[in-house]
Amino acid sequence: xxxxxxxxxxxxxxxxxxxxxxxxxxxxxxxxxxxxxxxxxxxxxxxxxxxxxxxxxxxxxxxxxxxxxxxxxxxxxxxxxxxxxxxxxxxxxxxxxxxxxxxxxxxxxxxxxxxxxxxxxxxxxxxxxxxxxxxxxxxxxxxxxxxxxxxxxxxxxxxxx
Amino acid sequence: xxxxxxxxxxxxxxxxxxxxxxxxxxxxxxxxxxxxxxxxxxxxxxxxxxxxxxxxxxxxxxxxxxxxxxxxxxxxxxxxxxxxxxxxxxxxxxxxxxxxxxxxxxxxxxxxxxxxxxxxxxxxxxxxxxxxxxxxxxxxxxxxxxxxxxxxxxxxxxxxx
DNA sequence: TTAATTACGGATATAAAATATCCGCATATA
DNA sequence: TATATGCGGATATTTTATATCCGTAATTAA
Numbered sequence: 001x002x003x004x005x006x007x008x009x010x011x012x013x014x015x016x017x018x019x020x021x022x023x024x025x026x027x028x029x030x031x032x033x034x035x036x037x038x039x040x041x042x043x044x045x046x047x048x049x050x051x052x053x054x055x056x057x058x059x060x061x062x063x064x065x066x067x068x069x070x071x072x073x074x075x076x077x078x079x080x081x082x083x084x085x086x087x088x089x090x091x092x093x094x095x096x097x098x099x100x101x102x103x104x105x106x107x108x109x110x111x112x113x114x115x116x117x118x119x120x121x122x123x124x125x126x127x128x129x130x131x132x133x134x135x136x137x138x139x140x141x142x143x144x145x146x147x148x149x150x151x152x153x154x155x156x157x158x159x160x161x
Numbered sequence: 162x163x164x165x166x167x168x169x170x171x172x173x174x175x176x177x178x179x180x181x182x183x184x185x186x187x188x189x190x191x192x193x194x195x196x197x198x199x200x201x202x203x204x205x206x207x208x209x210x211x212x213x214x215x216x217x218x219x220x221x222x223x224x225x226x227x228x229x230x231x232x233x234x235x236x237x238x239x240x241x242x243x244x245x246x247x248x249x250x251x252x253x254x255x256x257x258x259x260x261x262x263x264x265x266x267x268x269x270x271x272x273x274x275x276x277x278x279x280x281x282x283x284x285x286x287x288x289x290x291x292x293x294x295x296x297x298x299x300x301x302x303x304x305x306x307x308x309x310x311x312x313x314x315x316x317x318x319x320x321x322x
Numbered sequence: 323t324t325a326a327t328t329a330c331g332g333a334t335a336t337a338a339a340a341t342a343t344c345c346g347c348a349t350a351t352a
Numbered sequence: 353t354a355t356a357t358g359c360g361g362a363t364a365t366t367t368t369a370t371a372t373c374c375g376t377a378a379t380t381a382a
Contacts, residue, residue, distance in 0.1 A: 001164050001245050002252060002368095003279075004340065011275045012256060027357065036259025041342050047359065060350025063357045076278055084162050089250075091163060095173060098197025101317040103310060113301040114172045117237055117293050118164075125286035132278045140274040149264060156262040163339095165369065188328065202371050208330065221379025224328045 006045040006083045009037055013046065014079055015141065016157065017055060018071040018134040024161045025057075025064035034157070045083060052082035064161065071138060077129035089125070090118035167206040167244045170198055174207065175240055176302065178216060179232040179295045180315070181322060186218075188225035191321040206244060213243035225322065232299060238290035250286070251279035 013031050020026060028046050032039035046065055049055045056068045067074065092115035096108070110116075142150070174192050181187060189207050193200035207226055210216045217229045228235065253276035257269070271277075303311070 001162055001250055002248075003162050003250050005252075005254065006340090007251070007279075008254060008256065008275065011279075015275065025357095029357085033261060034259075035256045036261075037256060038342065040344075043358080044342090050358080057358045058350075059348075059357050059359090061352065061356045063350070065358085076282070087163075089162055089164050090168070091166075093166065093169060095169065095196045095198060098195075099314070100194060100197075101313045103313070106310065110305055113298055113305055114169065114176065116301075117290075117298070118168075118172075121237070121286050121289035124289040125282050128282035128285040129278075137274055137278070140277075144271055144274055149267065152262045152264070153260070167369090186328095190328085199371065201373075204329080205371090211329080218329045219379080220328050220330090220377075222327045222381065224379065226329085 001089065003080070004083060005037075006048070007080055009035060009042055010045045010049055010079050010083050011076065011137075013042070013065075014049070014054070014067070014074065014134055015137050017065060017067045018074075018138055019141070019154070020066065020157065020161060023066065024158075025062065025066050026157065026161045027064035030064070030157070030160045049079065049082050052078070054078055054082055067134075071134035074134045075130045076132045077126050080129055081126075088119055088122045090115065090122055092118075162250065164241070165244060166198075167209070168241055170196060170203055171206045171210055171240050171244050172237065172298075174203070174226075175210070175215070175228070175235065175295050176298050177318065178226060178228045179235075179299055180302070181227065181318065184227065185319075185322040186223065186225035186227050187318065187322045191225070191318070195318070209243050210240070213239070215239055215243055228295075232295035235295045236291045237293045238287050241290055242287075249280055249283045251276065251283055253279075 012035055016031065016034065017026060028043045029039050031046070032042045035042070046055065046057070050057050050065070053068055054074055055065045057063070057065050092112055094108075094112065096112055111119075173196055177192060177195065178187060189204045190200050192207070193203045196203070207216065207218070211218050211226070214229055215235055216226045218224070218226050253273055255269075255273065257273055272280075
C-alpha cells in the first residue's frame with residue numbers, strides 16, 4: 001500500500017503557497033517547474049486541492065493558485081484527504097457473512113472485530129496527520145534551509161507570481 | 162490508498178488458526194471455503210504468512226497450516242507487514258532536489274520536512290497495529306459471537322482439520 | 323507400492339488503479 | 353483582441369491487484 005505521488009506534490013505545493021506574499025497567485029506551470037514534475041499531471045492534484053477548498057485558482061494572465069485559508073488552518077490531513085479521499089485504508093468486505101455454518105437468521109450486532117482494529121489504526125494515522133499544520137511546516141523549513149537559499153527561492157517565485 | 166483484500170483474509174485466517182486446538186493443521190482449501198474466498202488466491206496470502214514465519218505449512222493428507230507462534234506473540238502489524246511489506250506508505254522522491262534555483266553544491270543535511278511528518282504518521286499507524294495481538298482478537302470474538310455459533314464453527318472446522 | 327492430498331513456486335491472464343498527456347472551453351488580464 | 357490561465361473531459365500507458373493454472377515435492381493412508 002503506497003500513497004500516490006500526488007500527495008507528496010500537493011504538500012510541497014501547499015508549502016510554497018503558504019510562504020508566498022499575501023494575496024499573490026502562482027500558476028501550476030511554475031509550481032511544476034519548481035518541483036521538477038510534469039505540469040499536466042500536477043494540475044490534476046492542484047484541481048483536487050481546489051475542489052476541497054484548500055486553494056483557490058484564478059484565470060488569465062497573473063492567474064494561478066493561492067491558499068484559500070491561512071497556513072494555520074490547513075493540516076496535512078486536509079491535503080492527504082483532498083488527494084486520496086476520506087475513505088479508510090481498510091475496507092471490510094464482511095467475509096464473516098460467508099461462514100457456511102452460520103445459523104439461518106443470524107445477524108451481526110457489531111462491526112467485525114478485525115475491522116474495528118484496522119479502523120482504529122487508520123484513525124491514529126489521520127489524527128497524527130491532523131496534528132500538523134502548514135504553518136508548522138514553514139517553521140521547519142526556516143530551520144532546515146539556509147537563509148540565502150530561501151531568499152533565492154523567494155526571488156525566483158516572486159518573478160513568476 | 163487501500164489495503165489489499167489479502168490483509169483482511171490473512172487476519173481472518175490467523176484468527177481461525179489461533180482458535181484451533183493445539184497442534185492441529187487446517188488446509189487452505191478449508192480456510193477458503195469457511196471465508197467464502199477463492200482458494201487459489203487465498204493460498205498466496207497464506208504463503209506470504211508462511212514466508213514471514215507467522216504460520217507453518219505441512220504437506221500431505223491432514224496437512225495444512227497452523228500458527229508458528231502463540232497468539233499472544235502475533236500482532237496485527239506482523240500480519241499486515243507479511244502481506245503488504247514493511248515499506249512506509251509514504252515514499253519521498255526528494256523533489257526538493259529538482260529546485261531550479263538551488264546553489265550548485267547544495268546538499269541536504271536532514272530528510273525533507275514533509276517526509277518526516279508523513280513517516281511519523283505511518284509510524285503511529287504501525288504502532289497501533291502492533292498494540293493488538295491475535296489473542297486480543299480471540300477475546301473480542303468470544304464476546305461478540307454467541308456461544309452456540311462458536312460451537313458450530315469449532316465442530317465444522319474440527320471435521321476438516 | 324500406490325493413490326490421494328497438500329504446500330509451494332512459477333507462469334499466465336484479467337481487471338483496476340496510478341501515471342501521464344492532450345484538447346476544448348470559459349474567463350481574466352493587458 | 354491576443355494571451356495566459358484554471359477547469360473538466362477524453363484518452364493512452366504503465367503498474368499493481370486480483371485471480372487462475374500447472375508442475376513439483378512431500379506426506380499420509382490404503
